[in-house]
Amino acid sequence: FARFIWRHLSLRHMVEVYRRSLVNNRPGYVSVDWPALEEAVDWIRAAGGVAVIAHPARYKLTRTKLRELITAGQEAGLEGIEVANARSTPAEVNWLAEVARQHGLLASTGSDFHSHEQRWVELGRLPALPEDLPHVLERIDAQH
Template sequence: MMAQYDLHTHSTASDGTLTPTALVDLAVEAGVDVLALTDHDTTEGLAEAAVAAADRSIHLVTGVEISVTWGAQVVHIVGLGFDPADKALQAGLAGLREFRHWRAKEIGRRLSKKGIDGAYEGAKALSNGRLISRTHFARFLVANGYSTDMKKVFKHYLTTGKPGHVSGEWAELGQAVEWINNAGGEAVIAHPARYSMTRSKLRRLIGEFQEAGGVALEVVSSSHSRDEIFTMARHAKEHSLLASVGSDYHGPETPWANLGRLSALPDQIRPIWDNWTIAAETDSA
């Protein structure tokens, strides 16, 4: 029996709503054999998740999702299997979190100018207090009646040209890949279809990503349609990239991103775990 992988998930260490321990428990319940915790710009939840995984029948892969500015667009790079103690990686992530802190206060100021008071304090109360994301603001706005659901609140308040939008200058693409590689990990372009890039632009992104040392494309994602999965599989094959899978799970509030419930990888592409020791152990169990 083939092992079940979910290599893109979030916890309360960033903008998920389950603690790392609760996430691991749910992954076991969902039949996941290999889990990666990939919180935004932090590895804070990995130690707790590792303790939880050690007591359960599941393998934990170290992970992180790094925010990157590429071509005036924000893209996300997932790092897998690295050493969380790497100093350069942690210094880079710390810089991104400092920007997140400034951005959160600025979002609060801009929303206040539009008559929405207490947004920063409300978002902070919904977070761990150390990493405040746009998702926390969105939850505050929904809870206080400014919108009926998360997708609408992003559309009307938090995207380009809207009251709470703040442009970000994140890590450079090559910089993020370098942090991951130097820490002994593998870099993956997260949910590539979600960026709505033209084919030529996506090819440019992939080309620069490969030149920097990136090795994989997240082919299967909860945000990818069946057609998008096969399109991303063709890109992976064409560029000789490995293929990854991930739900991008944030919590039970997002039922379209179910933990571990992922489509199988299309044939003729090589999974990122192909040479992982845990892959051999899990598939033979």
Template structure:
């Protein structure tokens, strides 16, 4: 059985590796199927798919959206099997990419005010944008700070500049995000639920409520959930007839980032794929 990783990031959002390099690294790690799920961007997916064909790694189309539902903010929703040419999805992503870019320009301006107070030369926003190569994220600003030798590590960049200079995000409404993914022929999956809450009662209400408005699955196996939490989440998916997925949320930035593995070193099995593929196929059947 092949190993998989259905939650990975590239330089097209806030990952360290170019899409092609990410695919090649996945191949070297022995992964047979991956999904590139950049934040609010599908800019790297076609590149990753082309690299995958050359490398013998299947790349599933994907995206990760930052959404809000009820009192929760910054809930992450994965879209798998989406049509990269979907006009509606492209319009939505373009809108949110612009909002994301505006936010990051505001963060750069705030960082520069702090640098000026310290007597240091400011960052050039165009240089940070060029460094991103796609959708600028805070890790790109951190890398620009490291390039200037203002900080020695990503962690220091966040602690000294990016956390104090943060600007609130704009979120998709959950109902709209799920509907957009489904209309683009994809399956909507809740990412790393224990990042939202580790309270089982809260997770029961969250997953149940989202299942009622069209959620397709839950990322049960990930880099955050403990064995007990994953077992609970698996039970939720069964009760609500949702698919189970697995992903590391690999960015390649933190030393502990390991593609193809979850918390405790558990490897992600390709046995999870058939139900997900079946759900995507249902979306793509002609009306």
């Protein structure tokens, strides 16, 4: 939908689409009813997946709030955290690797790729994970 608006309004950047059309009190805004954490984790696990917090550095949570999220998530069945993605800085990777170690979480990586228009994402080029961290793919491989 956003791409359709972007093309038909001839806007320069996709961010303009969101500012003009898709944020609260704009014509294209749709409110979202997010599921409870426990429900989301249950869905993931019922589908045979591994529940992972994706790109936690982007949420702008304090370290305390992230710890609270992880604790609540682990009580619900959370097993992993994304430690590195295409936009991660070395400092973020080191910090999130330590968070994973402290909480006994599996590590994951991700491109956060949504379209070819994301020129800052180079698919397949991700920061390396520290070798001591168990990767979420090891759990998935073991399940199949």
